[in-house]
Amino acid sequence: MRYPVKRATGSARAFAQMFKVLEHMHEAIVDGVPATKRDIYYKDTLLFKKQKVVDNLVDDLAATFELERADMNIRATSKGLVCGSGLVMHLVSGEQVRGNDTEGAFIPVGEDIKSYTVAEDVEWVLVVEKDAVFQTLCRLRLADHPDLARGLIITGKGYPDVATRQLVATLAALLPRRIPILGLVDGDPYGMDILAVYKYGSRAMKHEEEKLAAPRVKYLGVLASELTSFGVHHDALLPISMNDEKKALSMLMSRDLPVKWKKELSRMLHSRRKAEIEVLEGGLVEYLVAKIGNKLGE
Template sequence: MGWLRFTEGDRKVDCIKSPSTAFSVPVDDEIKGIVSGAQYILVVEKEAVFNRLANDKYCEINNCIVITGRGYPDVSTRRFLYHLVDKLCLPVYCLVDSDPYGFDILLIYRFGSMTMAYDSKLLSVPGIHWLGLLPSDINTYPISNRCLLPLTTKDKCKTNAMLKRCYLHHDEPNWRVELEIMLQNDVKFEIEALSVTSFSFLSMVYIPEKIGALKGDQDQNMCRKGKDR
């Protein structure tokens, strides 16, 4: 949903007419005529969160595109996201649960799946930013203790296995730190934990603040690079 228009074969998709209406992700590779006035793309893990943002008219207010893979994304979703980023050159932010499975989904969007490593270049988005939920958010945002769940033995095994992946050391060391915080805290929590205070807290406070902070960091890095030159 959001500020996007394109053609898939004989099918014309115009999300712009109704930015809060959901459209299915195209399965055809022949996507043409992409038009967008969006400022960024937001990828959300869960359909429930996608629907929450639709109810809050998030795309209309924030001039963006929102996509969900409804959990682990299929090939069509990942290919479509890659195609949009390639054509529109927009920043991409990812919102997942603060648990090992949410993090694993983030890694699939960022690096591709391990089972399809041979085709990862066309099915991944190296520039994607992890918006949240971060394990460290527990110290910053109003997350109720009743929303915190202890990590299971399976959760810990999965987390430790992901920590051993070499690309986390080289490409996303800050993500690795957050994963270590998850283990240290020994808790996990879902995106819906932010709705305890207010149903619209996610769309009105959390996401705008996070994107603003990331943009600020990017601007500072650009300034540093300019001075280095």
């Protein structure tokens, strides 16, 4: 079916977009060939304009029908990475994806994973906001650092994709409670919001929250309020923007956050300062060894 894309405006375009997504969902189910949100977007970029339009429609339709994306044969495109030789992901195809301690391995979509094997000596999991920071930690072998027990490092490269969230949620469900699952994000409202998606889930996919949320996730850092004790001068922190302020106020009003998170957001608003992970520069590994070590000692 073809739609008069150039003439479609307002509600007409919205209906055309919805029916086009439904058409591709129907094809995926009938043909038995999975499609990704990205596949759907690129089949009609003129109609959809933005990838987010497809993402939102798929999530909204799944919620409306009370289905998961897998039930509609629609897959999310995976972008997340995991580092650490203590994890093996066994695929439905019979293949294995093995983590290693010096570089990231792509996290397969949940539908392709049959089971996980986690080494008995894994003692911590670190979820990292930024890909560049993740790559640095892999290169410096934090996952098997001599001053720490063995661990796993995961990144969703910003706001996480479904496969990354599902891995974190699965580890949270499988691992003993003594093993901490920690978040390393920028000390700003957006970093904390990314961590909240791992911990609580996203509003857009509330219907899949049980499978994707990991309430055990704890905020490790960076916390602007504590950085002076790690040798970072107050002047090295960045001023918060109007968007930061709006985001912080929105989170304080709309999310049921832990007290520690609320205090940190309130301090940012009062001091008008925020901290990026990179402010630690060459001291990042030492910072993490100290912080993770303290968590393991609790």
